[in-house]
Amino acid sequence: MGNDLNEARRKWAELESEPVGTNDKSFSIIARRYLREVLPTLRPHTQRDYTQYCALLEAVFGDVAIDSIRPFDIAEYLRIRGEKSKVRANREKALFSTIFNHARSWGYTDITNPCTGIKGHKEKARDRYVSDDEYAAVWAFAHPTVQDAMDMALCTGQRPADVLKIVVTDIADGLLSVAQNKTGKKLRIAIEGDLAVTIARIMSKQRNAKNLALLQDPSGQRLTYFALRSRFDKARELAGVNFQFRDLRAKAATDIEDLAHAQSLLGHKSRSTTEIYTRERRGDLVKPLKRISKDIVR
Incomplete structure (x- = not known):
């Protein structure tokens, strides 16, 4: 087969x-x-x-x-x-x-779709925020290929599938070019800071030069979704942490204080989408009462 x-x-x-x-x-x-x-x-x-x-x-x-x-x-x-x-x-x-x-x-039927008017179950939006300590704990137990994938996902804010499909030819002139599978949105991400360090670390490893995939298994083959999922789940279990790999996209957006920057990195069309995406994970940032009335204190 x-x-x-x-x-x-x-x-x-x-x-x-x-x-x-x-x-x-x-x-x-x-x-x-x-x-x-x-x-x-x-x-x-x-x-x-x-x-x-x-x-x-x-x-x-x-x-x-x-x-x-x-x-x-x-x-x-x-x-x-x-x-x-x-x-x-x-x-x-x-x-x-x-x-x-x-x-x-295809002509098998011409009746109305029976799903029309049937409401599905209400789904709760995912609001899991991954702390730095949780990230570090899983990273420490993870296979080197998972460590590379985690760092790429966090630095770029991209979905797992988009991280896995990156090829070395996407890297040129100090930029990483990404075309998102889900939306078709095209991004050019500046290779600097932690992203530059991560890519340099990945490229310094022994690689199959004939395979253009950035993330490769030790065998030189492209890192697959199934291998990533299995190894990530194992590291997560050993670390005693329950977040999902896809939560790293939300962590990247939430950790960026500049909302416009977060919107651009994630490829969201609407600013409000990014606001909801980040706020639901850490809550609204509000200031406390500056001072208590002396009359109240008395």
Whole structure:
């Protein structure tokens, strides 16, 4: 099947797929078509998540005709699945809706999407702030590749996927060029201070010159998301700290006192987005009462 898990899953789905009959409108048939035709066009991280979500959806709706699935069925799925994970239930519902819309465009059905009007579970915005001591504790236990990734994420304020995809050719003329996967936003980050030290440390290590990836495993291969996640989780457990790698983006923004600077570094379109992003993690900065009235003291 190959060394890439997502590619192996797609190949397996292709081998297992059956000829699609013109009258076969089961969710399973349509979902497998989605996995074959649409999933490969998405980002690797999204492919991994959607493959998992689709397996869960198939377990429930697999043999059901797509145009016989009712809004009530979606609401029940949300309710039951939400007993274990409200966030995952919402994501799976969103994927179902996407697959259903493709079914409409492919001619399997012309009825209204049953997800329409069905509200998902309320989600609480993540507000975890990583202290310097927590960061240092995990860093101390981390594999060298994770240390490099952590420092790059903190210095640049970029998402894990954007950090992992950096190549050495993105570094030129004292600048690091980044194109964010999620938004397509392009940034040029000045290589100075801690970022300059971090990049110099990474480049000084033994490397596979034929591989342009900045973050490499000792084998000379690009550091993968799965390797990063596994090693980071191990270091986090040893350190007794529970923050997530993605929280480093929020820490970078929050630790910058200049809000405009933080907005530019994160690539936010709106200043208010950055304000909410940072304020929810450390709270509003307010001043105390300057002096107590002498009458009150008496």
